[in-house]
Every structure is written in structure tokens, then in C-alpha cells.
Amino acid sequence: MHFFDQSQIASMERIYRMQMINSISGYKSATLVGTQNSEGLCNVAVFNSLIHLSSQPPLLGFMLRPKTVPRHTYANLKANGYFTLNQIAAHQIADAHHSSAKYPEHISEFDQTDLQPEFKQEFQAPYVAQSPIQIGCRYVNEYHVQESDTYLIVGAIEQVYIKEGLLLDDGWVQLDQGDVVTVNGLEGYALPKLLERFPYARPKTS
Amino acid sequence: MHFFDQSQIASMERIYRMQMINSISGYKSATLVGTQNSEGLCNVAVFNSLIHLSSQPPLLGFMLRPKTVPRHTYANLKANGYFTLNQIAAHQIADAHHSSAKYPEHISEFDQTDLQPEFKQEFQAPYVAQSPIQIGCRYVNEYHVQESDTYLIVGAIEQVYIKEGLLLDDGWVQLDQGDVVTVNGLEGYALPKLLERFPYARPKTS
Numbered sequence: 001m002h003f004f005d006q007s008q009i010a011s012m013e014r015i016y017r018m019q020m021i022n023s024i025s026g027y028k029s030a031t032l033v034g035t036q037n038s039e040g041l042c043n044v045a046v047f048n049s050l051i052h053l054s055s056q057p058p059l060l061g062f063m064l065r066p067k068t069v070p071r072h073t074y075a076n077l078k079a080n081g082y083f084t085l086n087q088i089a090a091h092q093i094a095d096a097h098h099s100s101a102k103y104p105e106h107i108s109e110f111d112q113t114d115l116q117p118e119f120k121q122e123f124q125a126p127y128v129a130q131s132p133i134q135i136g137c138r139y140v141n142e143y144h145v146q147e148s149d150t151y152l153i154v155g156a157i158e159q160v161y162i163k164e165g166l167l168l169d170d171g172w173v174q175l176d177q178g179d180v181v182t183v184n185g186l187e188g189y190a191l192p193k194l195l196e197r198f199p200y201a202r203p204k205t206s
Numbered sequence: 207m208h209f210f211d212q213s214q215i216a217s218m219e220r221i222y223r224m225q226m227i228n229s230i231s232g233y234k235s236a237t238l239v240g241t242q243n244s245e246g247l248c249n250v251a252v253f254n255s256l257i258h259l260s261s262q263p264p265l266l267g268f269m270l271r272p273k274t275v276p277r278h279t280y281a282n283l284k285a286n287g288y289f290t291l292n293q294i295a296a297h298q299i300a301d302a303h304h305s306s307a308k309y310p311e312h313i314s315e316f317d318q319t320d321l322q323p324e325f326k327q328e329f330q331a332p333y334v335a336q337s338p339i340q341i342g343c344r345y346v347n348e349y350h351v352q353e354s355d356t357y358l359i360v361g362a363i364e365q366v367y368i369k370e371g372l373l374l375d376d377g378w379v380q381l382d383q384g385d386v387v388t389v390n391g392l393e394g395y396a397l398p399k400l401l402e403r404f405p406y407a408r409p410k411t412s
Binding site: 001002003004005006009010012013014015016017018019020021022023024025026027028029030031048049050051052053054055056057058059060061063085087090093094097098099100101102103107112121133134135140141143145146147148149150152154156157158159160161162163164167170171172173174175176180181182184185187188189190191192193194195196197198199200201202203204 | 207208209210211212215216218219220221222223224225226227228229230231232233234235236237254255256257258259260261262263264265266267269291293296299300303304305306307308309313318327339340341346347349351352353354355356358360362363364365366367368369370373376377378379380381382386387388390391393394395396397398399400401402403404405406407408409410
């Protein structure tokens, strides 16, 4: 196996280290976050740090990078109080990835890609049309992680849309039936196929 | 599409809601966390919330559930100060999932599965043998997320082992070359294949 210790990692070229550290953490969710500003201009950006926090109350979280550069998603969700989380299907990956390009604030990524905003049920933020899973969230809180100068954003789930055919009788959502993708590092999009769904694990009895 | 609003989600049967909320957040990393206690008894448990926090300094994080029930992983990493993160290959999924069974503290999950502990370079926690990516971490800090009563554990990367054939010239690690799996909800293991790796996204010029 390749081996790297602390000092070898510290002395790596910056981009090389960024690529490696971002990919060794394993596959991550790739999620489009939709927001709008007070003038109704819509923003969409891809994030790869969505995590489950709680099912009762239903809460999700994601990490935002430092506030030292403009972050339209953060400004919008703080001002407006609402945002959407949209899972990415295989046919959307090129546009989803392009949403990470740094456009000026007055330009909507929806206008620079084939992604379309979709307003539903009077929710205060745009969903991404054709996304197989769409989640409407209310901003709840944020936690500053001082070691990385990043913020964990906590959102409460208020609306859930799931494409037909994915939702099983017991509430489990089979993601590969919607061609939902996952991300490898910052820029590699991969399509999973289910290997096996196990029952709840219980200790072996001897 | 299926639609659920806040009150419908709140009134779902508990297990149904847990399955749904855990799977709509998309694919998550499946990682074996290895620890040992002061008597040298090894513990291994699967977590699905590993996130990237920073590449310089190299930091990863994962969520721990409430402290209201015994959490051997947490007790060990706090007492010992070190833990390992091990990516799961397709051939390891049944054992990885079984590591989530609640065994008493004096029983090691390594003895109840075919997973083998591997001590390397005098690191103070066991790696999981045959894992295609093994990461040695030092406990740095924790943040209490009050809304979910969960804890974000922050770890500093001190050692990295990567199986031959996965590490590309620019530092990117191609996970599907190691049959690294991802998890759908709490118990569905899926195997991704790379669709496309994109270059860094830049704004279109008109």
C-alpha cells in the first residue's frame, strides 16, 4: 500500500493534497442546494457534505466553507430562511458540476445550465426540476467548526418529494432506482448499484 | 411524485420515518471506525456520516449519536486519543454491517466477524485489514449539535494508507478501483462505478 505520514502530507503540493484528502473520505452525497435572494434571483450550487442529523425531529446538515469569499447560498438562506436540497440524477451531472463555477451574484446558475428552477406549494426556495428527490428545508441553526473555519448548517425538513418507484413499503428509498449519483472527491461523479440491503444487525447468539 | 409535508412526516410511524429520512439525504460514506480501550480490547463499528472538513490542516469529521446509551467507540477514542477510519470494500459489507450490532463492552466486534485488526507503525488504534483505504486520526475536538443531541467529532489525519492502483498522479483517489462501497439509508450497501471526472468548473465566457 502507499503510505503517507503527517509530515509527508503536510509537505504535499496544495492541489495534490486537496485531491487526496477529499477523496480518501469515501463516497459523499452530491446535492444541489437551491436558494433565492430578496429580489427573487435564484441560486443553485452543488455541495458534497450533506449528513443525516435526526429523523425525529427530521433534520439534515451540510458544511459551508469559510465566509471569507462571497457565498451566495449562505447569504440567501440566512436572509430568506429557506432552502432546498435536491439529489442529482446521472443525466444532470455535467450541469450539477458546472453550478460550482464562481459566477457574480447577479447571475443565476440556473441561466448558465440546463437545470430549471421549480416552485411548488408556495415554498420560499426553488427546487431543481427533474431531481429524483427534492427536500424543502427551513434554516434552523449553524455551528462554527473552528479547526477548519467551516460552518455546519442545520436544516429542518418541511417538504419531501420522491419520484415514483423509489419509495418502498417500509419507508426506505432505493436511490439506484432514480439513478441518484454519488461523488468521489470534488469532481468525480459515480453511479451506484445496490448490492444488498441487510436487516437490522443483532448480536450473534452462541 | 410522492409528496409529504411537515405534519405528514411528523405523524409517520417511527421506523418508517427513520428509514425515509435516512435515505433521502442520498448516498453516504460507509466507514469502519477502529478503536481500542485501555486494556487493549479492540472495537470496530460502522458509521455513515464521515465528512471532509479541511485539507490543510487535514481534518475529517463524523457524527456520533446521543450519549444516552453506551458508545464504545466514543469512550475509546476519548480515553485513547486515537482512532482509525477504514473504507469498506464490497467483499466486506456483511461483516461491516454486523459491526453495528450492540455487543457488550467486553466483546470485540473483530471476534464476531471476519474483520481483522491490523496494527501498523505503532499507531495507537487498530486498522481494519484488507480495507482499501486506511486513515489514522487523532481526536481533536467535538461539537454538540443541540437540535439533534448529536456530536460532531473532529479528527486530524496522521497516517494514510491507500491500496495500490487507486492513487492517481494528481493525488485523486479513484474509489471504484478498490471496490469501495457507499450506503443507502442505514442498511443498503451499493457499489458505484465512475461516470465522469470533470475539470475544475469555471464560469462560461460569453
